Amino acid sequence: MPRFVERVCMRLTRFFLPILKETPKEAEIVSHRMMLRAGMVRQQSAGIYSWLPLGLRVLRKIERIVEEEQARAGAVQLLMPTIQSADLWRESGRYDAYGKEMLRITDRHDRDMLYGPTNEEMITDIFRGYVRSYKDLPLNLYHIQWKFRDEVRPRFGVMRGREFLMKDGYSFDVDKEAARHAYNRMFVSYLRTFARMGLKAVPMKADTGPIGGDMSHEFIILAETGESEVFLDKAILGLEIPSQDTDFFSDLTPIVDAWTAPYAATDEMHDAAAFEALGPDQRVSARGIEVGHIFYFGTKYSEAMGAKVATADAGDVPVHMGSYGIGVSRLLGALIEANHDAEGIIWPAAVAPFHVGLVNLKSGDEETDKACEDLYDRLTAAGVEVLYDDTDNRAGAKFATMDLIGLPYQLVAGPRGLKNGVVEVKTRATGEKEELSPDAAVNKLLAALTR
């Protein structure tokens, strides 16, 4: 898989970064406040946002990680439309079953349409249109697309919007055992996906509804401002993330077993007795944000919609399906909830909109400008994404902006330091500042940022 290396570099005098000094009053939780203040999103209507350049860059970073890890696990990307025909949903019976959360639309010919809240029906339609044989299985198709759910009460900024970007994937298998393998692939893939974003996501058993069984997990990240209460065995936090060399088509049961053995549950599924049975220092109760959900639902849609394949010995059978979601836009909120301080956001490098914020303390000063241009060129040539603050604002304002937007490193150059042959490298996460020669600073950043 080709690794897309961005070489985009930006200078603030040409970028669009509408920073707010004051917090808009509608924003209650920290991620929402910071996204608005950092000029990442603009609310256009309740639960509906425009993605400004800085926010869009993070969205793309998340998408790319998802795409890479999906490919690794054998899932194939496609793209389905946002608008769907009601007829498909009538086939599955969900057109009437789905409540007011579904945004229903009528086109000029008076046909019933809808803005998709999810895509089980449509993917089943695609599958049944082409796939006839068990030999074409297993198959896992996914897309990353905007969804709309007309929530009664959107809130928490992008964490609970009405319009949201979601990765939703669907697996097709000949029987339940094969479906379990498909499920395990996504289970492992999700562990890797969230870990790459710098998040500690804990799989927790979720309600399987009428299907029953053990094949539904929510992936929850821990954050003080999380929406739901969670309970877990500390042991699960120390488990090792499966490596990128994992063979996804080998037996993944040992990995899944290891990750599902320690106790972990949201309040809905909480078993107080089992939790209390743990040693007191093993018990962690915290708050969490759901960022992913995987689910086996058997033949619910394949039966209703006639998605069948020929088997070697049993004639045509409806395929066993599962669905696998990741809340891509929600992840921005979750990432900020998990990574911030009083000054602003602290992006993990893998999802940061830029890697380095280059601060020119005296724009217009010949020597400082020259030094900054040189640093900028050398870093960007090495593939580092640099946001160069070449404006003539005051130093304090520049520092405050950099802290707010939370780039992993700040590289600060001014006449005073340059006179002594040094620039400053600040690590956003720790606040640590180091004075180094420009060469040493570049080397340090390259070492920290390139793999």
Place this chain on the structure above:
RNA sequence: CGGGGUAUAGCGCAGCCUGGUAGCGCAUCUGGUUUGGGACCAGAGGGUCGCAAGUUCGAAUCUUGCUGCCCCGACCA
């Protein structure tokens, strides 16, 4: 969908009770002084006060209706 708020300049707010035609801070623009952690002085631009109707000589202000947005709860990626 129940309960509670709120709507005045790009953002944050005052004015409303006691009607007399709009103000403050930040931001923006101009000039000057500044310049290493959100500078200062002077000046300027920017608002049919959410929408509609009503009361009144006169409505941001009082009355009624509508709408948007936010918060708590129930529900959800």
